[in-house]
Amino acid sequence: MKDDYSDKNPDLGRLYAEHLDTVKARHDDALEKSGAAHAVIFSGAPRYAFLDDNTYPFRANPHFVSWLPVTAVPFSYIVYSPGEKPLLIYYQPKDYWHTVPAERDKCVLIGEIDDAAQAFGIERINPTTTLNLLHLARGSKTAYELECMRLASRRGADGHRAAEAAFRAGASEFDIHQAYRAAVSLGDDELPYGNIIAINEHGAVLHYTDLERSAPAESRSFLIDAGAQVHGYASDITRTYSAADANFNALIDRMDALQLAIVDGVRVGADFRDLHLETHRLLAEVLVDADLARGAPDDLISSGTTSAFFPHGLGHLLGVQVHDVGGHLADESGVTIDPPSGHPFLRLTRVLEEDMVLTIEPGLYVIDMLLDNLRGSPAEGQINWDTVDWLRPFGGIRIEDNVRVLSGGSENLTRDAFAAQE
Numbered sequence: 504m505k506d507d508y509s510d511k512n513p514d515l516g517r518l519y520a521e522h523l524d525t526v527k528a529r530h531d532d533a534l535e536k537s538g539a540a541h542a543v544i545f546s547g548a549p550r551y552a553f554l555d556d557n558t559y560p561f562r563a564n565p566h567f568v569s570w571l572p573v574t575a576v577p578f579s580y581i582v583y584s585p586g587e588k589p590l591l592i593y594y595q596p597k598d599y600w601h602t603v604p605a606e607r608d609k610c611v612l613i614g615e616i617d618d619a620a621q622a623f624g625i626e627r628i629n630p631t632t633t634l635n636l637l638h639l640a641r642g643s644k645t646a647y648e649l650e651c652m653r654l655a656s657r658r659g660a661d662g663h664r665a666a667e668a669a670f671r672a673g674a675s676e677f678d679i680h681q682a683y684r685a686a687v688s689l690g691d692d693e694l695p696y697g698n699i700i701a702i703n704e705h706g707a708v709l710h711y712t713d714l715e716r717s718a719p720a721e722s723r724s725f726l727i728d729a730g731a732q733v734h735g736y737a738s739d740i741t742r743t744y745s746a747a748d749a750n751f752n753a754l755i756d757r758m759d760a761l762q763l764a765i766v767d768g769v770r771v772g773a774d775f776r777d778l779h780l781e782t783h784r785l786l787a788e789v790l791v792d793a794d795l796a797r798g799a800p801d802d803l804i805s806s807g808t809t810s811a812f813f814p815h816g817l818g819h820l821l822g823v824q825v826h827d828v829g830g831h832l833a834d835e836s837g838v839t840i841d842p843p844s845g846h847p848f849l850r851l852t853r854v855l856e857e858d859m860v861l862t863i864e865p866g867l868y869v870i871d872m873l874l875d876n877l878r879g880s881p882a883e884g885q886i887n888w889d890t891v892d893w894l895r896p897f898g899g900i901r902i903e904d905n906v907r908v909l910s911g912g913s914e915n916l917t918r919d920a921f922a923a924q925e
């Protein structure tokens with residue numbers, strides 16, 4: 504059996520049993536409030552590519568994966584009735600009909616149904632009430648989930664270490680990607696998301712997924728956003744490196760210090776929207792210190808200058824999904840919390856709760872399309888375009904850690920994982 508890092512913690516089995524108790528309690532609550540007696544959770548069906556007999560990579564229903572560490576089995580069901588042992592029904596074409604509760608009117612079915620036969624006559628499919636309750640509850644991780652995520656962070660950190668070494672040896676993006684996959688022992692379809700492996704200017708492309716087969720004449724900088732998973736639980740890690748340029752390296756260090764300052768603000772009761780806005784204030788100072796812009800922080804924010812350099816959100820919930828569900832949910836009723844005005848891409852707007860795991864991923868990039876939009880506005884005079892020209896060949900910087908929320912602070916899964924390698 505391949506090393507999937509789960510053997511690094513002999514306690515995982517006991518933690519899983521406790522985790523199941525929590526998952527059951529969450530479903531007991533969601534079912535009662537939904538006026539239902541049974542939950543049927545479908546793992547999903549593979550989808551065929553258009554005019555083709557090959558399927559897309561299969562991604563199991565995340566609700567199914569949060570019940571048990573099975574990520575690759577389609578056409579399977581979990582049937583749960585409060586007070587009873589949950590049933591796992593593996594796909595067996597002739598034999599699974601009678602195992603779904605006869606009281607179909609008291610069932611809710613959770614999953615993506617392509618074919619009515621997969622619903623067994625259950626009419627309440629993905630009821631909003633049930634899903635909101637489960638999604639809200641999934642924000643805080645159980646001890647088992649936290650341990651899976653710590654291991655996923657270690658797995659990812661091992662990949663990052665190998666990727667950095669390949670970059671420093673002059674490898675192409677494609678070959679760096681292979682070095683990463685070999686180190687984490689995961690195939691492309693097993694990664695929690697497509698790796699971003701970006702050399703030089705490519706670092707400014709936020710979702711860069713091409714992989715150049717040959718190395719550039721000069722490798723100046725390297726931005727890697729790559730994760731791993733253990734039992735379906737993800738890590739999501741970004742690092743940026745300078746090959747040799749001391750000034751770019753100093754800017755990376757400034758962004759690293761900014762990132763750690765924001766992580767310092769993570770604790771129970773912190774409003775993630777405030778952390779995002781604080782990031783813009785700190786970024787304004789970095790822009791001024793680096794001579795990329797001039798002006799007071801509030802002016803650089805209101806003019807749109809900080810948003811042009813940092814156009815994405817500070818972070819998101821993390822778990823069995825890389826962008827875990829429920830990031831905007833205010834409460835059980837399903838009311839949502841909007842992102843702050845001018846920051847529509849923020850995926851997490853909640854007040855932080857104990858044992859949530861989220862990413863903190865500030866960035867600073869030269870994205871010409873966004874900077875050019877500022878021409879003719881007050882921001883044009885705030886920006887030092889010569890320094891922008893200097894930074895452009897390096898692409899950009901992003902530093903991303905996975906952070907667990909605690910009452911008086913946080914646990915940094917990513918920094919701990921890198922430190923454990925020493």
Ligand SMILES: [Mn+2]
Pocket residue numbers: 739819862864903
């Ligand atoms: Mn992320």
